[in-house]
Amino acid sequence: MGKAAILIVTASVLLGSVYAFGAKEDVREAATRLSTHQYEILARNAALAGYNMAKLELAEDFATPPSAVSGTYEGSDYDVSITLSGAIAKVKSVGVIDGPEGDEISFTVDAVIEKEMVSSVPDDAPPFMKYAMFADDDLSLSGSLLYDLYVDGNEENTLNANMHTNGNLSLSGNAATVRGFGTYVAAASGSHLTSAFDPYYNPTNEPVIQQVPEVEVPVFDTADFLTKTIVDQSTTGDVALYGTYNFGGTRENPYVWHIEGTLSASGGVVLDGYVMFIVDGDIELSGNVHAGNSGYDGADESSVAYYASGGIDLAGNSKVYGQMLAGSSLNFLHGTPKVYGSAASLGSVALSGTPEVYYRVPSPALTTIFGDPEFQLKLISYSEW
16 A cells, blocks of 8 residues: 555544544533533423412412412422512512532523402392491481382382381381381381381282391491402592582493592582492582482493491482492481482481482492402513523
């Protein structure tokens, strides 16, 4: 073999060795990259596991979740931090595992979650709202009272303008007319009670005056109520209404106004819309007030709610459409006020003069503050690296 041939063979052998070595290095590096990627997957899975644990904690108790959560998932550790700001929770979950070369491999999930109230209308109003007049304390009737029905459809065939008191029911005089049943818990008095109550619907001829078990009522807690609805407007101090107001709102999404004082209206005030007033003080309606229902055209039920932590006083020639709840006393004492809806009091009720109350079915959509609302967790932002 000549020298040239020997050189060619030698070069070929050396070149083959280099290629072989390079191929082995490529395989080794590829194996290392594959192994590292597998560890990254494990770290990501751990971070996701921590993120899911944080969501479970927020679902169980959004108000007071733990600020940190840690654990292990498939051999990888995760550490989670939860930072709460009102209805917003920031979640950061980091999964960590030791890599194939002894180095630490981590993966991070970062998310912002909002606690969102689900808007849903209950099927029915709570029992204490289903009376033309309800008193948690005593209910006393005097004067020329009229309690009748106000319906646009054919529900008058099955409805009554009923009254109930968890205390004593008393009637003085013989000028009251109540087109419904009178029920009480403690005692009933008045020689004309039986003749005053005359329900429209009584197919089995039940006694018109009955002693019944106590009807449960909620504690008037404004702070608690506000956590169960979405407030559209909040005002500090007293509010006096004048003129015409169109609040808008719908049955599925009523307009809610929280007033940290007294709400008063007099003169020719007109209120339109599906609206709920939550008042920390008293509600005083007098004069020629036309409060509610002047422009609403929907279900045959109340479209305005007046909820006062204090008392509710109606006087003059006020004409009020809506459902009412007074945290203390409820008084229709002066003039000839007219109510088209229902009224309830957590205290006593005194009715005198010539008020007229026309019972209208309460809107369940305006009683959500008395129940437990539904919430869902809404993902605002999400990133991972």
